[in-house]
Amino acid sequence: MSNINFGDKLQTLRKSFQMTQKEFAQFLNIPQPSLSAYENNRNSPTMEVLINIAQLCNVSLDWLCGISSAKHTLSTLGDIAEFMYMLLEINELEFHIDVHDHLQNDIETDNKKWHANITVYGNDPEHIQNSDFCIMLKSVVNNYKDLETYSVSKDMYDIAKEKTKEYYNLPITQKKFPQLSHEERLKKQLEYLKSQLDKI
Numbered sequence: 582m583s584n585i586n587f588g589d590k591l592q593t594l595r596k597s598f599q600m601t602q603k604e605f606a607q608f609l610n611i612p613q614p615s616l617s618a619y620e621n622n623r624n625s626p627t628m629e630v631l632i633n634i635a636q637l638c639n640v641s642l643d644w645l646c647g648i649s650s651a652k653h654t655l656s657t658l659g660d661i662a663e664f665m666y667m668l669l670e671i672n673e674l675e676f677h678i679d680v681h682d683h684l685q686n687d688i689e690t691d692n693k694k695w696h697a698n699i700t701v702y703g704n705d706p707e708h709i710q711n712s713d714f715c716i717m718l719k720s721v722v723n724n725y726k727d728l729e730t731y732s733v734s735k736d737m738y739d740i741a742k743e744k745t746k747e748y749y750n751l752p753i754t755q756k757k758f759p760q761l762s763h764e765e766r767l768k769k770q771l772e773y774l775k776s777q778l779d780k781i
Contacts, residue, residue: 586647588622594638594645594752595620609634639672639754672754673710676701710751717749 595605602620606613611630618624626634635642655661669676677700684693703715724745728738761769 587625587645588620590645590647590752591616591634592620593750594634594640597752598638609637638752639757640752644752667755670756672756673708673751674701674714674753675705675708675711710753713749713751717745720745 595602598605598608600608602616603613606616609616610633615624615626619626631642631645634640635645655664665678668674669678678697679700680697682695684695689695701711701714701718703712705711720741724733724738724741727733727741728735733741
């Protein structure tokens, strides 16, 4: 684990929680001087402290320790399905996925085809990273377009990919869904349906 990398990650994490060092130290149940030493790369935390931070902040140890740069491969549609589940379960992002698979008379034309859309609203105030996500997607699309149109070499494309990844190195957390009884789920379902009707 790189000390500098960890200190930077810890500061980024604290700022994403909008906490002072004192508040964050209390939240993590560690002394403020220890937190300050970690953030300023003067000390390294024990494994126990690392695990505690990861669990309380709901981030991965890989991200926290700066080892999340390992290459991830998608080899099957199942891998992509797992990735889509992971995206949907992120607190800071909101996706709308629409699958249009009902065509009139089940006939596909040039203008009406079976398709799916994934929409992310950049100005969603409840999901703080939607705007960053949209801007990041624009960079990804532009960089890929440059490669696809032979405007840049594969080496330059790989450098652009790495820069995009480094620039958007913001922490994300996974949503937590409680175990509910059948009655509790029915109640929550009715509340959800009512909230959707109120929007109409």
